[in-house]
Amino acid sequence: MDLSVNQVSITLAKKKIVKDISIKVKEKQFVGLIGPNGCGKSTLLRSIYKLLPPDTGAIHFGDMDIRKSSIKNVAKKFAVVSQFNEISFDFTVQQMVMMGRTPHKKMLESDTKKDFELVEKALAQVELSAYRERNFLSLSGGEKQRVVLARALVQEPKLFILDEPTNHLDIKHQLQILRIVKDLDTGVLAALHDIELAATYCDFLYAIKDGEVLASGAPEELVTKELMETLFEVPCEIYTNPITGSLSIAYL
């Protein structure tokens, strides 16, 4: 199923933050949003997962009209890993991850063998099996982020929405998170700050500035010196890393 966002605009505190943005995530595609702080990436993502109503525009996942669907039905399709993982009550890691099963359950339905198996599998994927009895609030920022990814995995979504998923993570765990979602058989829409990682993992990128899509395309076409300098207002050179062969940026 494809995600289609058509001409979405969002106003916050009387200021137009997202201006007529259209984006698409095709089935199983890994799509990245890049752009400077405050350009509207998170705001756009929030409107896609129904935390914010857009002023205008349409958001569809396949033939499902997201604006008209219930949160529970949207949560059966989309899982979100965002930058802010603060919760008021403390839960164990296992309980936190189990919450990812909620959209698939009826009220008060108890956890099944399959639910526990999915939780164990997801904890192993993020290398936190030994932490299952720990209190979530006692974890480091990076460990919390991996628990939130595990919760998203057990949700068995058709689309992952990641808002700076690698915040707080050391390089091993940044690569781990991106590799895990890349290897899944689902679409991914991710706001990413690290352009080199975005170019490595994404099939398609949208460059956003001042609430508008400035350019879009495959990373090797989109990530040019001219566009990066316009986007981030820092002089740079783009080159091919002689060791990895991947696209790299030197900020000057």
Ligand SMILES: Nc1ncnc2c1ncn2[C@@H]1O[C@H](COP(=O)(O)OP(=O)(O)OP(=O)(O)O)[C@@H](O)[C@H]1O
């Ligand atoms: N609730 C709100 N009320 C008013 N303005 C807001 C609100 N939420 C966000 N904004 C503003 O909207 C703009 C876009 O914010 P957003 O979080 O979408 O940017 P972003 O591209 O995700 O940035 P970053 O890379 O820093 O995470 C910012 O100027 C922000 O201050």
